[in-house]
Amino acid sequence: MLAIHGGTPIRDGQPWPQWPQYDERTERELLSALGSARWSVSWYSPRGGKSRERLFGEAFARYNGAAYGVSVDHGSSALVIALEALGIGPGNEVIVPAMTWVAPASAVLRVGALPVLADVDPETGCLTAEHIRNAVSDRTKAVIAVHLACTAARLDEIVQTVRAAGLALIEDCSQAHGTRWSGRHVGTFGDIGVFSLGAAKTLAGGEGGAAITESRELYDRMLMLRADSRGYSAGEPAPGEYELVEIGAIMGANYCMSELTAGVLLDQLPRLDDQHAQRETRAKELEAGLADISGLAPVPVPEPVDRRAIYEYGIRFLPDAFGGIPIEHIAGALTAELGTRIYPPRVPLHRSVLLRPHTKPRFAHWHDQAAERAAGRPFPGAEHYRDHTLLMHHSVLLGDRTDIEDLLAALTKVRAHAESLTAKGAVA
Numbered sequence: 001m002l003a004i005h006g007g008t009p010i011r012d013g014q015p016w017p018q019w020p021q022y023d024e025r026t027e028r029e030l031l032s033a034l035g036s037a038r039w040s041v042s043w044y045s046p047r048g049g050k051s052r053e054r055l056f057g058e059a060f061a062r063y064n065g066a067a068y069g070v071s072v073d074h075g076s077s078a079l080v081i082a083l084e085a086l087g088i089g090p091g092n093e094v095i096v097p098a099m100t101w102v103a104p105a106s107a108v109l110r111v112g113a114l115p116v117l118a119d120v121d122p123e124t125g126c127l128t129a130e131h132i133r134n135a136v137s138d139r140t141k142a143v144i145a146v147h148l149a150c151t152a153a154r155l156d157e158i159v160q161t162v163r164a165a166g167l168a169l170i171e172d173c174s175q176a177h178g179t180r181w182s183g184r185h186v187g188t189f190g191d192i193g194v195f196s197l198g199a200a201k202t203l204a205g206g207e208g209g210a211a212i213t214e215s216r217e218l219y220d221r222m223l224m225l226r227a228d229s230r231g232y233s234a235g236e237p238a239p240g241e242y243e244l245v246e247i248g249a250i251m252g253a254n255y256c257m258s259e260l261t262a263g264v265l266l267d268q269l270p271r272l273d274d275q276h277a278q279r280e281t282r283a284k285e286l287e288a289g290l291a292d293i294s295g296l297a298p299v300p301v302p303e304p305v306d307r308r309a310i311y312e313y314g315i316r317f318l319p320d321a322f323g324g325i326p327i328e329h330i331a332g333a334l335t336a337e338l339g340t341r342i343y344p345p346r347v348p349l350h351r352s353v354l355l356r357p358h359t360k361p362r363f364a365h366w367h368d369q370a371a372e373r374a375a376g377r378p379f380p381g382a383e384h385y386r387d388h389t390l391l392m393h394h395s396v397l398l399g400d401r402t403d404i405e406d407l408l409a410a411l412t413k414v415r416a417h418a419e420s421l422t423a424k425g426a427v428a
């Protein structure tokens with residue numbers, strides 16, 4: 001009997017790996033940031049030297065092989081300053097995938113532009129060149145391509161299409177820190193790469209974000225946009241000196257990352273690649289087992305990806321693999337067997353309660369007329385992805401092989417149960 005119906009679960013209470021992970025080194029970094037008496041890049045430095053916020057921006061750029069990195073308080077803020085640095089505003093359209101967290105669309109609204117949703121590949125949930133071409137108008141200025149969950153958008157075709165159309169490209173790598181496409185980190189293919197560093201992410205600072213770029217000009221603009229029009233002084237501040245100087249070439253707001261967050265992130269960054277390798281080992285074991293369960297397969301990864309970052313591991317299933325039972329029920333049954341959340345993707349943005357511009361006066365007065373253009377069509381690729389993909393958090397892959405055996409046993413059990421219901425004709 002399934003655990004959800006009162007049967008014995010596959011896994012009886014053994015804990016799953018905790019996330020986020022930290023140790024004494026993290027505690028020392030955090031205490032040292034506290035003890036510096038410099039909790040903000042906007043505050044002066046009693047001892048002199050660069051802020052942790054600046055050091056993390058530099059370290060994160062280096063990690064990605066990018067020329068410049070800007071630390072911010074959220075991935076959403078990274079999106080806002082990226083759009084503003086590119087000069088995007090009222091009257092412009094930005095293409096956003098229908099399958100993603102709400103922030104890429106809400107960031108476009110926040111700069112006064114229109115997010116035009118585009119459909120996605122049904123197997124990966126990512127935007128494709130074809131979907132971009134279908135969504136372009138003469139008002140389009142940029143595309144936000146999201147590398148979703150455990151895979152990557154097809155960068156070769158996307159870069160070619162975006163450049164041919166004369167558009168800017170922002171890569172949202174909030175779910176793909178460290179993914180490499182043909183040996184190069186994602187986030188370095190477009191004009192700007194943006195990252196969330198929230199608590200659930202593979203690089204976690206609690207709340208946090210970053211933007212990377214190859215362009216000195218975009219970097220300088222993003223610095224001002226994130227710190228009320230201020231940039232860094234030349235060199236390092238002396239004891240008692242401020243590090244930020246007023247420039248004012250473009251008006252900003254305050255999206256600065258706290259020094260405490262930057263301290264935690266400077267501790268976490270060097271751990272990231274080892275954690276990716278461990279998740280990949282577990283993912284390979286899972287994939288070997290999935291090959292023996294008919295109708296189930298991993299979310300595909302484009303062949304040029306030579307290192308994937310797994311934020312949420314995705315398992316695709318054929319429409320009849322669970323006998324037509326709705327995905328919520330399958331996910332609920334698996335969760336009960338395993339004691340860790342297995343869940344469907346969020347609903348596509350055109351149906352999401354998180355994207356409701358008419359509820360806010362700032363957006364409602366113009367968005368209502370534009371709603372049809374923004375989202376007034378079906379998104380069959382996004383709907384298919386949503387109905388046929390089971391996700392799990394990356395921390396599930398940070399344990400040992402027995403965890404994978406439990407996952408496979410739960411999938412086999414729930415699938416067999418669904419099959420027996422179908423055989424009895426109990427499922428419509």
Ligand SMILES: Cc1ncc(COP(=O)(O)O)c(C=O)c1O
Nearest residue numbers: 074075076101103174196197198
């Ligand atoms: C693809 C994507 N973009 C942007 C964000 C927003 O990041 P934040 O929550 O740090 O503002 C997220 C957060 O989950 C995300 O997944």
